[in-house]
Amino acid sequence: MSSLSQNPKKTLSFSxxxxxxxxxxxxxxxxxxxLKAMGRLKCKMSPFPATIEEKRRRHRAVRGAxxxxxxxxxxxxxxxxxALLRKMKGRKRARRNPRNVDERFGLNLNQLCDVVPGGxxxxxxxxxxxxxxxxxxxxxxxxxxxxxxxxxxSSSTTL
Amino acid sequence: MDKQHYLMNAGIPLQIEASMPIxxxxxxxFFNPNSSVDHHFDSDAFALRHLIGKLDRSSPxxxxxxxxxxxxxxxxxxxxxxxxxxxxGRTSSPPGSATPGQSMVALxxxxxxxxxxxxxxxxxxNRKLPGSGANSNEESSVSEQIPSGETGSxxxxxxxxxxxxxxxxRSNSPKEDENLKRSKQTENCENEQECNENKTNQKPxxxxxxxxxxxxxxxQATDSHSLAERVxxxxxxxxxxxxxxxxxxxxxxxxxALMLDEIINYVQSLQRQVEFLSMKLASVNxxxxxxxxxxxxxxxxSLPQQMYPLDSSSPAYYxxxxxxxxxxxxSTNISSVDPLPLxxxxxxxxxxxxxxxxxxxxxxxxxxxxxxxxxFIHNTVQNQTSNMKVEL
Numbered sequence: 001m002s003s004l005s006q007n008p009k010k011t012l013s014f015s016x017x018x019x020x021x022x023x024x025x026x027x028x029x030x031x032x033x034x035l036k037a038m039g040r041l042k043c044k045m046s047p048f049p050a051t052i053e054e055k056r057r058r059h060r061a062v063r064g065a066x067x068x069x070x071x072x073x074x075x076x077x078x079x080x081x082x083a084l085l086r087k088m089k090g091r092k093r094a095r096r097n098p099r100n101v102d103e104r105f106g107l108n109l110n111q112l113c114d115v116v117p118g119g120x121x122x123x124x125x126x127x128x129x130x131x132x133x134x135x136x137x138x139x140x141x142x143x144x145x146x147x148x149x150x151x152x153x154s155s156s157t158t159l
Numbered sequence: 160m161d162k163q164h165y166l167m168n169a170g171i172p173l174q175i176e177a178s179m180p181i182x183x184x185x186x187x188x189f190f191n192p193n194s195s196v197d198h199h200f201d202s203d204a205f206a207l208r209h210l211i212g213k214l215d216r217s218s219p220x221x222x223x224x225x226x227x228x229x230x231x232x233x234x235x236x237x238x239x240x241x242x243x244x245x246x247x248g249r250t251s252s253p254p255g256s257a258t259p260g261q262s263m264v265a266l267x268x269x270x271x272x273x274x275x276x277x278x279x280x281x282x283x284x285n286r287k288l289p290g291s292g293a294n295s296n297e298e299s300s301v302s303e304q305i306p307s308g309e310t311g312s313x314x315x316x317x318x319x320x321x322x323x324x325x326x327x328x329r330s331n332s333p334k335e336d337e338n339l340k341r342s343k344q345t346e347n348c349e350n351e352q353e354c355n356e357n358k359t360n361q362k363p364x365x366x367x368x369x370x371x372x373x374x375x376x377x378x379q380a381t382d383s384h385s386l387a388e389r390v391x392x393x394x395x396x397x398x399x400x401x402x403x404x405x406x407x408x409x410x411x412x413x414x415x416a417l418m419l420d421e422i423i424n425y426v427q428s429l430q431r432q433v434e435f436l437s438m439k440l441a442s443v444n445x446x447x448x449x450x451x452x453x454x455x456x457x458x459x460x461s462l463p464q465q466m467y468p469l470d471s472s473s474p475a476y477y478x479x480x481x482x483x484x485x486x487x488x489x490s491t492n493i494s495s496v497d498p499l500p501l502x503x504x505x506x507x508x509x510x511x512x513x514x515x516x517x518x519x520x521x522x523x524x525x526x527x528x529x530x531x532x533x534x535f536i537h538n539t540v541q542n543q544t545s546n547m548k549v550e551l
Binding site: 038055058059061062063065066067111112115116124125128129131132134135136138139141142145146148149 | 391394395398399401402405406419422423425426427429430432433434436437438439440441442
């Protein structure tokens with residue numbers, strides 16, 4: 001399944017934002033990437049984090065894995081995923097367009113671009129697009145994590 | 160000339176021949192609404208058909224649809240008179256054509272806005288022309304659209320620079336779809352106006368610009384500025400509607416400001432949930448070794464109901480949070496008395512656990528894959544529609 005999730009994205013370079021990357025639906029892509037990342041994390045992590053600091057580190061690692069897997073599953077197609085990937089790789093050379101977001105609407109688009117990664121240099125319409133996609137991916141990611149948690153906790157209780 | 164613009168609006172690549180400019184004075188006939196409207200149809204239609212014939216010869220591949228439209232010439236002629244008012248109202252350049260517009264009060268105005276520059280660019284770009292046309296509605300510089308004959312070349316260069324920028328910005332296909340629709344609705348209006356405008360520009364052999372026209376509604380401001388703004392506002396409200404579908408509980412909220420607040424709150428709450436869940440996952444991690452698919456299946460049936468409504472999830476949120484806190488307290492104080500029995504059993508056998516570690520990836524991924532797939536069965540169906548919408 002992992003190979004399936006990776007291949008369609010690479011082969012479809014010409015695709016528009018239409019359904020082409022959805023040979024594997026978004027959720028499966030997210031899930032496979034996140035699970036792989038979690039697997040890698042579990043190898044490294046000690047089974048019992050004794051100190052709070054270790055706990056915090058693990059927590060941050062899991063959270064980072066969640067966002068990283070989300071961004072890489074989406075790929076560079078979206079501005080927010082690009083911004084996230086840039087953050088992950090540590091490259092801060094993002095083009096900072098000092099353009100103010102809402103030229104016309106006077107709405108809270110400034111807050112929105114703070115919340116959504118990569119939102120500074122976009123105009124209102126594309127910002128709303130990005131927000132919609134970001135929300136969708138966040139929802140999927142939250143569901144995946146919840147399911148993992150529930151399944152693991154339920155299985156542990158049965159044992 | 161008219162046909163060229165029509166074709167360009169239809170996305171057919173076409174190169175404007177410098178040999179076909181019609182002198183400006185002959186355009187006056189198009190702008191004379193004082194005479195009866197019908198009077199000019201025939202002459203205009205004839206001229207249009209003549210031009211169509213010329214264009215057919217010049218670019219045979221481009222005009223099948225155009226030639227097949229018998230009423231096109233009449234329609235185009237009609238709309239030339241209709242459009243002349245806004246055309247004249249916007250510019251002072253065409254000599255002697257300033258006055259005729261006032262008599263056409265009753266007719267809805269058509270505003271034009273520069274859409275694209277045709278440079279004989281490669282076909283994929285030309286196909287995007289109608290799409291990116293409305294993108295340049297962002298430009299409020301309507302006055303730029305209709306340069307006078309003298310300043311034609313200069314303004315054309317300005318236009319091309321700005322439109323080049325627009326093209327770079329707006330290459331999204333959803334916009335293309337909207338704009339295609341809009342352009343098809345209004346393409347009849349476009350041609351005469353543009354041809355008249357661009358006849359003056361044709362002296363240098365540069366391709367003319369496309370215009371996406373938007374029909375003004377009655378009782379609303381018919382400025383080209385405000386029309387462009389309205390187009391923009393409509394597009395943004397489309398996006399907002401999309402977001403409204405995504406964000407639960409936004410149906411009651413009306414108004415963009417409140418909607419945006421809701422959206423921001425929702426995104427923040429989702430991010431908080433991710434944080435929280437990752438914290439939980441970090442604490443629960445080593446337990447994923449023995450996940451039975453049977454249990455997963457039972458779990459997955461109960462899961463979907465929890466996911467969707469945000470209201471019900473927030474109590475779940477707090478419930479989980481309390482559990483996590485309890486678990487953390489337990490684990491920090493007394494490692495042996497752990498609420499998760501697996502932890503305790505594993506804790507005794509550290510060596511055995513260490514041996515199990517390399518097996519984690521194999522187990523966890525496959526088992527968790529099956530878990531997640533089970534959960535997906537219920538979720539994907541409902542998610543499909545929103546997926547389609549948003550990923551457009």
